[in-house]
Amino acid sequence: GTCAGAILLAQEISEGRHEGQPHLGLMDITVRRNAFGRQLDSFEAPVAVSGIPGLPLNAVFIRAPVIERVGPAVVVLGRLADGRIVAAQQGRLLATVFHPELTGDDRMHRFFLAL
Template sequence: MQLSSTCACKSHAQLDFQLLICHLPVLYGISAVCDGGQTRSQPMEGKAISVGVLCIQGAFIEHIHKLTEISKQNEIPITVTEVRRPDQLSSLDGLIIPGGESTTLSVFLKKNDFEECLKSWICNEQHPGVVWGTCAGLILLADELTGQKKGGQVTIGGLKVQCSRNTFGRQMDSFESTIKLKHPPLYEATPPTPPSYIQPLNEDECHGVFIRAPGILKINDPSVTVLATQGENVVAVQQDHIIATTFHPELTNDTRWHMYFVNQIAQRKERKGQ
């Protein structure tokens, strides 16, 4: 199928600091149209799952690629919204908060009235929403944060863990590693072939990319489930509808994390009767 898109590159320089964001995701050969910051995989049958990706900084376009890829491969109707305004949250079934610079994200959220809207969306028990924070997204979701910059930063909270910024070191200490999956639904599918410099993966392993990664120092409530570890380090957790990873699954060729996220949304919608 030929790629069809009405997307074009636009400048969003008015959002308190200059942003130049391209609206033309690579859609892996699937026909799509973009309208108002939404990517809709077509044609699909059934009710679509509406997923938002917070598009402020970080690898948000890679998350969009992964969602589009699993939509095509699994024939799941997924509508992806590039979220840059608080009023875009209300219609979402799920939200991804990508990595980036956590202090910069905090400044944006505070100045653009996002902070309280995000907290309300995440805490709304009547809504089937699932939120997934990767890297800096984990920092924003953690209830307890150590190693804050002077003056502190915005934390949305909700996830009962203690988190530390730059646990694995600074940018130059970024690394890639094999991760052990601890939650069976994550390794139901066969893992993809990793890069040549990573050892072949067992079914309960995945390839992890750690970039100035935060750490999960302590789990503060039994409701938090460990999803994955790297050596002795907890690197992925879930508490009900909140998922967090210290690493970047979107920067690998593995779609299992995004598939798990979408399945969590579908199951929650079903339980809520929506």
Template sequence: MSVTIGILGKQKNQPPQDSSHQTRLQNLRLKRKITTVLVKTPEDLLRCDALVIPGGESTTIALLARLSGLLDPLKEFTQTKPVWGTCAGAILLSQSVTNAKKDGQELLGGVSVDIARNGWGSQVESFEAPLDVKGLHDSSTPFTGIFIRAPVVLGLAPDAPIQVIARLPPHLLPEPAENENDPRTIVALRQGLHLLTTFHPELTTDDRFHDYFARKCVFPTVPVS
């Protein structure tokens, strides 16, 4: 049985990160076929077994979702289906956000973290870093994390069933960390069906994070007919 993974649709004047996610998912060579669909309406979302929320501007994503009638369906979807948020998508998946814009930030929730927007500052502070990632194929080979106006995880809810998948070395943080367990070092984590990455795996040619999402989060929720 094929699996349909939606990618929340393109925003005006934003880079084509949603199509990059489509390319990575469609190029995976797995035992189960993956079909992708751009999600721009509630009807599109109904076709999906899982969803990827790409990068961009989190407040704009939320506003456009509300204007298209998608915000409430997205909140309902997040309660029962696998969702992966990258960068701005990670903000939308979070339980709370620090440094929100003046008018606030609508969230989908789903992941029990507090996160800060633009944790490293403006786009000129963008950077790349090799990441040791638990659970990927060939985990001995670092994954190149591309951080563009990336959010920073500030804290995890007590006793939340969160699995930390990847951390940055403390010296790469915008402000020094006292130890390697500082939550600000967390750049990838999983809670139940949900995956959160503060960087952009889709902007590399390395498809191991997309493989991880499909195998670990999506396939177990869709029975084989």
């Protein structure tokens, strides 16, 4: 799941969840919606992702959530320089809080397809 998809996959949504808002709850993670601010606070940052060789990905964050907690079966794949979790995997499920589809780099998609 990408961005809002990560929210849908999360077992817990710590802030910003509306009563009755559907989510799948398939990954043992907690996410916080709009963790980086509003649309004007959108940004790009390099993110090294475990399992993806080469230079860090240029990650695009648009009103992005953040992964605040991961369970024991979840592998953290990527963090920002300040340590915040931005990519995680649980089995064949993948959550990113950034938008890999908005760049010309297809490595994140290839990683997902290889799961």
